Amino acid sequence: xxxxxxxxxxxxxxxxxxxxxxxxxxxxxxxxxxxxxxxxxxxxxxxxxxxxxxxxxxxxxxxxxxxxxxxxxxxxxxxxxxxxxxxxxxxxxxxxxxxxxxxxxxxxxxxxxxxxxxxxxxxxxxxxxxxxxxxxxxxxxxxxxxxxxxxxxxxxxxxxxxxxxxxxxxxxxxxxxxxxxxxxxxxxxxxxxxxxxxxxxxxxxxxxxxxxxxxxxxxxxxxxxxxxxxxxxxxxxxxxxxxxxxxxxxxxxxxxxxxxxxxxxxxxxxxxxxxxxxxxxxxxxxxxxxxxxxxxxxxxxxxxxxxxxxxxxxxxxxxxxxxxxxxxxxxxxxxxxxxxxxxxxxxxxxxxxxxxxxxxxxxxxxxxxxxxxxxxxxxxxxxxxxxxxxxxxxxxxxxxxxxxxxxxxxxxxxxxxxxxxxxxxxxxxxxxxxxxxxxxxxxxxxxxxxxxxxxxxxxxxxxxxxxxxxxxxxxxxxxxxxxxxxxxxxxxxxxxxxxxxxxxxxxxxxxxxxxxxxxxxxxxxxxxxxxxxxxxxxxxxxxxxxx
Numbered sequence: 150x151x152x153x154x155x156x157x158x159x160x161x162x163x164x165x166x167x168x169x170x171x172x173x174x175x176x177x178x179x180x181x182x183x184x185x186x187x188x189x190x191x192x193x194x195x196x197x198x199x200x201x202x203x204x205x206x207x208x209x210x211x212x213x214x215x216x217x218x219x220x221x222x223x224x225x226x227x228x229x230x231x232x233x234x235x236x237x238x239x240x241x242x243x244x245x246x247x248x249x250x251x252x253x254x255x256x257x258x259x260x261x262x263x264x265x266x267x268x269x270x271x272x273x274x275x276x277x278x279x280x281x282x283x284x285x286x287x288x289x290x291x292x293x294x295x296x297x298x299x300x301x302x303x304x305x306x307x308x309x310x311x312x313x314x315x316x317x318x319x320x321x322x323x324x325x326x327x328x329x330x331x332x333x334x335x336x337x338x339x340x341x342x343x344x345x346x347x348x349x350x351x352x353x354x355x356x357x358x359x360x361x362x363x364x365x366x367x368x369x370x371x372x373x374x375x376x377x378x379x380x381x382x383x384x385x386x387x388x389x390x391x392x393x394x395x396x397x398x399x400x401x402x403x404x405x406x407x408x409x410x411x412x413x414x415x416x417x418x419x420x421x422x423x424x425x426x427x428x429x430x431x432x433x434x435x436x437x438x439x440x441x442x443x444x445x446x447x448x449x450x451x452x453x454x455x456x457x458x459x460x461x462x463x464x465x466x467x468x469x470x471x472x473x474x475x476x477x478x479x480x481x482x483x484x485x486x487x488x489x490x491x492x493x494x495x496x497x498x499x500x501x502x503x504x505x506x507x508x509x510x511x512x513x514x515x516x517x518x519x520x521x522x523x524x525x526x527x528x529x530x531x532x533x534x535x536x537x538x539x540x541x542x543x544x545x546x547x548x549x550x551x552x553x554x555x556x557x558x559x560x561x562x563x564x565x566x567x568x569x570x571x572x573x574x575x576x577x578x579x580x581x582x583x584x585x586x587x588x589x590x591x592x593x594x595x596x597x598x599x600x601x602x603x604x605x606x607x608x609x610x611x612x613x614x615x616x617x618x619x620x621x622x623x624x625x626x627x628x629x630x631x632x633x634x635x636x637x638x639x640x641x642x643x644x645x646x647x648x649x650x651x652x653x654x655x656x657x658x659x660x661x662x663x664x665x666x667x668x669x670x671x672x673x674x675x676x677x678x679x680x681x682x683x684x685x686x687x688x689x690x691x692x693x694x695x696x
Contacts, residue, residue, distance in 0.1 A: 154358040158229035162444040166241040191254040208328035215335035231365040233343040234393035245396025246289040255400030259637040271625035280570040285629025287566035289402030290549040294558035294645035302376040322653030332641035344370040384413040404550035408461040410476040442491035457550030464497025467541040473506040495548040499526035564667030571676040593621035604688040634658040
């Protein structure tokens with residue numbers, strides 16, 4: 150039976166997010182007056198800071214932005230939720246990705262510094278390229294290093310930064326470490342504001358369920374995320390707070406809510422054994438933890454209810470032991486019971502997956518709950534290892550909003566932002582493009598291959614030109630991407646990735662242990678089909694000439 154208080158929470162969430170629908174999305178929509186006032190205060194303070202300190206290092210400016218948001222944000226308490234996550238600084242539909250949400254406080258630095266990209270010609274070529282899409286750096290498809298942070302808490306990260314500052318550092322590294330420390334303290338300041346807001350709301354509350362939720366928020370926010378979670382509830386609160394608040398502060402897309410059945414099973418089993426929680430109570434907590442994501446994005450009447458909010462389930466742990474446990478089942482069942490679309494259950498499967506796990510997914514799919522994304526460990530883990538990850542790193546992969554694999558703790562994802570239009574490249578091998586951009590002349594656009602002796606020669610010329618286009622575009626993307634550390638460094642996100650503190654370098658400067666970049670070959674099937682048609686129609690059956 151669903152707790153009636155869950156329906157009350159749905160109404161609270163709906164009331165809050167409905168009036169913020171499309172706020173600052175492509176500069177449309179409306180926001181409440183108090184929200185607009187809060188955002189104006191942040192903007193004005195940062196503008197004054199930039200005038201007073203124009204030469205400040207971008208990482209320090211970003212840390213200052215975090216501190217300013219932390220001081221002005223509005224910690225929102227939902228009376229029937231035991232979790233704290235909403236600071237009202239970004240639109241309800243946003244998962245942090247800047248994109249169209251350019252007027253939000255977290256995007257202030259990025260928007261201020263965007264002109265830096267225009268200092269190099271590669272940016273113009275990429276912006277005007279007829280066959281490429283995307284910018285020079287992926288601001289989306291990220292996963293916080295939840296495993297790393299849950300193991301030590303933010304206080305542990307601060308200790309790690311302090312120890313690193315005792316070792317030799319140059320001026321740049323010292324500045325980056327200072328920004329990391331200040332951003333971590335800003336995150337803790339946000340949690341502190343939730344603590345006081347919950348305590349204040351509790352003083353006048355009479356509803357028993359609301360009192361319980363407010364008490365949990367007040368108690369939990371006093372130690373989360375400063376310290377590692379001790380209970381199942383604290384673990385859920387840790388994941389949700391980090392995802393939402395880091396996205397709200399950094400202005401990058403945090404697509405992943407973590408791998409809860411792997412990360413929280415120890416806490417859950419401890420709480421069950423100690424009588425701290427029952428399975429029924431755990432189901433209720435999980436429901437309230439997942440509910441905001443459908444409501445934030447208005448799935449009932451939104452033609453494209455994108456949340457980019459994913460939770461990874463199943464798979465295996467770092468030792469390769471399959472993950473199928475009580476929580477795996479609970480998250481899947483509760484997701485189905487409440488008819489949810491989000492957070493998307495990204496279920497990792499393999500030849501070693503227990504039959505009971507696969508049958509549960511299959512049964513719900515057959516019943517119409519077709520919201521699963523299935524990831525094949527037998528393919529993806531070896532692929533990640535071929536890309537340089539260790540076996541233990543690869544086994545902890547998660548999947549982002551576009552289902553790209555991310556090795557949690559050690560990398561950010563840059564696999565869904567460099568798009569190449571392959572059929573259009575082939576088209577340019579067949580006929581001269583009209584109005585070719587001067588910046589592209591002789592650089593990357595293919596030209597007609599002309600007369601050939603046979604298909605193999607034709608294919609070879611096309612292939613070489615297409616490869617040249619892909620490679621040249623990648624070089625330009627790299628040149629633009631190197632400027633990201635000056636445009637929008639992210640000291641808070643960086644501390645969640647192994648390598649950034651040790652290297653005293655932001656993730657935008659390659660500080661993480663792994664810094665991959667991918668190429669999306671759009672229309673590869675159409676390219677192959679077209680080549681086969683040309684081979685048969687022109688070279689084998691000679692129905693038409695190549696010209």
